[in-house]
Amino acid sequence: MPKISHKGQQMPASPIRKLTPYADKAKMHGKKVFHLNIGQPDIATPEGMLNAIKRIDFKVWAYTASEGTLSYRKKLVEYYNKLGYNISPENIIVTTGGSEAITIAMMSCLDPGDEVIIPEPFYANYNGFACQGGIEVKPILSHIENGFALPPIAEFEKLIGPNTKAIMICSPNNPTGYLYSKEELEALKDLALKHDLYLYSDEAYREFCYDGRSFTSPMHLDGLDENVIVLDTVSKRYSACGARLGCLITKNKAVIATALKFAQARLSPGMVEQIAGEAAVDTPDEYFEKVNKEYTNRRNAIVEALNHMEGVFCPNPGGAFYVVAKLPIDDADKFCQWMLESFSYNNQTVMMAPATGFYSTPGAGTDEVRLAYVLNIDDIEKAMICLDEGLKVYPGRTVSAKSLAGSHESV
Known part of the structure; x- marks a missing residue:
């Protein structure tokens, strides 16, 4: 049988998408999955872009x-x-x-x-x-x-x-x-x-x-x-x-x-x-002002919810629409898979990206996850309740996330 290239073997899997089969299986079993794993906004695309496509001739x-x-x-x-x-x-x-x-x-x-x-x-x-x-x-x-x-x-x-x-x-x-x-x-x-x-x-x-x-x-x-x-x-x-x-x-x-x-x-x-x-390019400034306000509210909601969970720490980011949170867990990859494969709360669960894939240093990020606050605030709040409940019963939970200098101050 022909062999895969060395480069192909070395190519890393995406931490953002590699758990998709588990999410798909959870949905097949009737679970609602809150997708906080990927930066796919639910914000509407500007009408000008869509209308330009419709007018193509x-x-x-x-x-x-x-x-x-x-x-x-x-x-x-x-x-x-x-x-x-x-x-x-x-x-x-x-x-x-x-x-x-x-x-x-x-x-x-x-x-x-x-x-x-x-x-x-x-x-x-x-x-x-x-x-x-x-x-x-x-x-x-x-x-x-x-x-x-x-x-x-x-x-x-x-x-x-x-x-x-x-x-x-x-x-x-x-x-x-x-x-x-x-x-x-x-x-x-x-x-x-x-x-x-x-x-x-x-x-x-x-x-x-x-x-x-x-x-x-x-x-x-x-x-x-x-x-x-x-x-x-x-x-x-x-x-x-x-x-x-x-x-x-x-x-x-x-x-x-x-x-x-x-x-x-x-x-x-x-x-x-x-x-x-x-x-x-002709999208009016009002579009961005509205979007910025929406993401600010979402950021505030997810950061506040995370920092109220026992043993969790999440710094307050200055931009983008992601947070990295430190959780009281033994292994982020195992935890993120477990949330999709073995856990549900009110028939809901959360898909996250294990932070290990965002590092090159071996062993870094093993107790961290990335969450994208690209869903509406109502869904974010439900997802955070679900995550909190999951952390309470996760078999690999540790006593607490490590103590952090600076507490939960904005950075």
Whole structure:
């Protein structure tokens, strides 16, 4: 029998989706499953995007330019320059989702054996994308005790070696919701310039900043034009995950030229998606204001509920729509599976993502889970009651989550 590739064997399973068979089986048995495992918002997609699709009238569903249509890239320039990025259409490669933006950026800048430093926990698929390219992730641990703040720059420097070529950040962060400050980004800028590193900035959650906090991008920092590569997507901003439309942005001409070759190899991004994307740029500010208020309320509800559970700690995130919570459990993977396979409360259960998959450090995150507050508050409250009841009877429950400095203060 032919053998699977070594790379295929090493490819990690997604902590977000790997428990889906257990959720499906629970539903077959009549249980209601609250999906807090995946960042699929229930917020309505802007009408402008949907109407643009309905109005489509073409005779041939043709290829588009490999870098994306000029009309869409011009609309993206409007959006990004309103934010102060000072770019032109030539600085943009349109991609099939944010995932392709990440993989093309990695392939364009990193060779097999090269290293990228990523504060962990981080978006689980970074591990998978790195595996595809033979790239080594060098994780730098952030801690739940201080809300997963950026680790000290001195800790980054300890990891930098001859094969280190890049740093990857995500702000607001998936999975922690941590929002990097301008001061933290300035420190990363100095480090990138000192060691001539690329700085990848995953900005999928740019619109989701709470409590009056502002978003800062490395694109806002002077002197970093050759180092910064922004990775973005319409998935979360416009609640359009199924559109699979993203982009790569950089002012580094060599990176753009190289990325275009990878884009040409996969031919082109979808035509219909870009038509919808053009319309999305004209989404009124009122849409985002309403969405931001809704997510703020959901965040408050889930964080308060979690911190009222015995032995549970959850920091209050500054952005995105995720939390990582520390639970009094022996093993997050076992617990999340048990909740789907062996537990129900009022014929309901909760699907979560075990946090182990958001770390590269062996043994990290074993008592943590990621929860996405993408459901309405009523469902979140029911899910939290269900989780609390599950924790009370879970066979692998520990005495308590570890004591945490800073108690339950916002971070």
